[in-house]
Amino acid sequence: MKKIDVAIIGAGPAGIGISAMLKDLGVMSQVVLERRKIGESFNNWPKEMKLITPSFTTNFYGHLDLNSIISATSPAYTLRKEHPSGQEYAKYLKAVSEYYKLPIIEDANVDGINYSNNRFTVKIEGTELIESRYVIWASGEFHYPKLKTFKGAELCIHNSQVRSWDSLEGNEFYIIGGFESGIDAAVNLSRLGKKVNVLDRSAPWGEHTTDPSISLSPFTLERLREQMDYGRINLVEKTDIKNVTKKGSQFFINVKGETEQYISETTPILATGFKSSLGIIKNLFDWDNEKSYALLTDDDESTKTPGLFLVGPQVRHENLIFCFIYKYRQRFGVVANSIGKKLGIDTQVLEKYRHEGLYLDDLSCCGDECDC
Numbered sequence: 001m002k003k004i005d006v007a008i009i010g011a012g013p014a015g016i017g018i019s020a021m022l023k024d025l026g027v028m029s030q031v032v033l034e035r036r037k038i039g040e041s042f043n044n045w046p047k048e049m050k051l052i053t054p055s056f057t058t059n060f061y062g063h064l065d066l067n068s069i070i071s072a073t074s075p076a077y078t079l080r081k082e083h084p085s086g087q088e089y090a091k092y093l094k095a096v097s098e099y100y101k102l103p104i105i106e107d108a109n110v111d112g113i114n115y116s117n118n119r120f121t122v123k124i125e126g127t128e129l130i131e132s133r134y135v136i137w138a139s140g141e142f143h144y145p146k147l148k149t150f151k152g153a154e155l156c157i158h159n160s161q162v163r164s165w166d167s168l169e170g171n172e173f174y175i176i177g178g179f180e181s182g183i184d185a186a187v188n189l190s191r192l193g194k195k196v197n198v199l200d201r202s203a204p205w206g207e208h209t210t211d212p213s214i215s216l217s218p219f220t221l222e223r224l225r226e227q228m229d230y231g232r233i234n235l236v237e238k239t240d241i242k243n244v245t246k247k248g249s250q251f252f253i254n255v256k257g258e259t260e261q262y263i264s265e266t267t268p269i270l271a272t273g274f275k276s277s278l279g280i281i282k283n284l285f286d287w288d289n290e291k292s293y294a295l296l297t298d299d300d301e302s303t304k305t306p307g308l309f310l311v312g313p314q315v316r317h318e319n320l321i322f323c324f325i326y327k328y329r330q331r332f333g334v335v336a337n338s339i340g341k342k343l344g345i346d347t348q349v350l351e352k353y354r355h356e357g358l359y360l361d362d363l364s365c366c367g368d369e370c371d372c
């Protein structure tokens, strides 16, 4: 059995970013295990979907591009795009992996991890086992869509299963869920001249807070306003879906507490979000009371399993949600520092990452509102 110091699961921005930082720290005994190909999630985005967080070549003045995952790189510079598509961003991830010569193993789907005697045994589907002293879970959410949110949800199509909005036949669509993914779908369908109804149990398009994890991004609001002028998008709030049924070629969308139903000639689209890849190793974590997020130490290590770290959008500390690249990359330094120290490495080299927004260990600074 191959024995290493660090196994990183997932070669998306989180896995690649932390791997590059560990390499800079001198952690050479590491592998990144990727179920398919580098940047797999981004490669599978609908082709019209773009990053909502803008990229800009701010590095020159000491501010890392908002979508960079490691120093001295910038998607804006590499791709010459402010809002890269998923496929374009995957090219940036590949470029970083090649530049840093990261030890990525593709087509290595991790289907379980055992922990005993301070060692992890990482199980890769259909092949060998790897023994590792530390594990960093970076498998994201995209491959784990919420598909069972109400009865009949299996009759619908989840937005992550659509490769291009152009490929859907029909003239009118119902989208269930009106946050970023739902509005993105609505905008793209409207651009194709389709009529779209967006049903949501609240009204995310009306939220106005400074945390983009809670309200729509300016990029999405701008696109929505532009398409609303064409009169093809109908936003319906307070529609909590009870179930979806199908008779012949028609779909019936029933809403809780209402007798009226929506009848759709096209397959309803689910934009109901994602579960967590942590389901695969949920027993290695303690969970908060509602079981909605894994409990982590100040070093983003599992409170239950020492040596198991989490990076990426699933990192959460009470009301601080690290679901964007510019947010969760700030915790790379914290994880690298903790692992470096455990391995007996001098972690001084990590200090340079602080001013680049890649090493934030004092969370008391987060959460300030904008005054104007």
Ligand SMILES: Cc1cc2nc3c(=O)[nH]c(=O)nc-3n(C[C@H](O)[C@H](O)[C@H](O)COP(=O)(O)OP(=O)(O)OC[C@H]3O[C@@H](n4cnc5c(N)ncnc54)[C@H](O)[C@@H]3O)c2cc1C
Binding pocket: 009, 010, 011, 012, 013, 014, 015, 033, 034, 035, 036, 037, 038, 039, 040, 041, 042, 050, 051, 052, 053, 108, 109, 110, 111, 138, 139, 140, 141, 142, 143, 181, 274, 277, 280, 311, 312, 313, 323, 324, 325, 326
């Ligand atoms: C639709 C959508 C749009 C988003 N838009 C933005 C945006 O504009 N800006 C932004 O900052 N954030 C955005 N996000 C947030 C997003 O979560 C992150 O930007 C990013 O994808 C998370 O990076 P990651 O590396 O954790 O996960 P991913 O990019 O999903 O990478 C995880 C990798 O792990 C692999 N993997 C999964 N399971 C296994 C396994 N069992 N074994 C081995 N490998 C595995 C996957 O194949 C994948 O390559 C968006 C998220 C979604 C879902």
